[in-house]
Amino acid sequence: MSSNKLAMLIRVQKEREEKLQAQFVKAQQQFQLAEQKYQGLANYRTEYIQQSMQQGAIGLGSRQYNQYVAFISKLDEALSQQGRVVQQSRNVAEQRRQSWLKMQTKRKALEKLVEQAQQREQLLQQRQQQKLADEYAAQRFYQQQLAEQY
Template sequence: MAESKYLLLVRLADERQQSAAERMSLAQNSLNQAHMRLTQLDDFRNEYRQRLVTGGSKGMSVIQYQDFHRFLSRLDEAMIQQRQDVDRCTQRFMLERQAWQHEYKKFKAYEKLLQREREREAQLEAKREQRRTDEFATRQFWDKTHGEDA
């Protein structure tokens, strides 16, 4: 059977969907790292806040108290920025996932066209083979009924 006209399209579409899958995976990794950094900041903030409560119950100077609050404010700002980073990473991941889904659908459509073409070709070959078998049987019948030298 000759090489299919759809085979190149399937190969190219597969390469594009694999490339899109890699980009989606990178975006997913970035999103996971951004979430992890946000969780770490939140844990550190909670730990630091607990130190403030513990230190406050034991007594601390006004300057120490102000330093604690200043640092907590900086942590709050860092968390806001990190949440924004998580949002950006989420948006990027969603776009990359949509791009991959689009490329995957195209790949599957070309793959289906290739499959249909192969099925049509197999049916045609089966018909050709049946025709050859019928012609051979007809010749044999003709030869038996009319003699081989007729």
């Protein structure tokens, strides 16, 4: 494969790599947002429990106590759901990161191939130039030998 074709492939790979990197960054941001929401819910739950304990110290009726318990159960369910969202977004971000890294590895391998092809081409040109120089020197030497004989 010529170095021009490989260079074009590298450009395509770079574009794909940039797209995958952008997808990874977006997935990472979504993961961080999901984690922030989870932490916000967890903090709110903790504050709500502390508030209910303070109210309990003052005295709570059974109806008010049941409302606190029911709301805490709803917060627990919301935390559980948000925990699943966090895990899913973490998995997506990791998959996108792996895809990006694979594409990066492919691009680097192609760049290495291009570099090797260029080195081979350069070596071939140097050999051809050396062969021409040797032939020229040999002809010159032969012409000098002929000129000395006559």
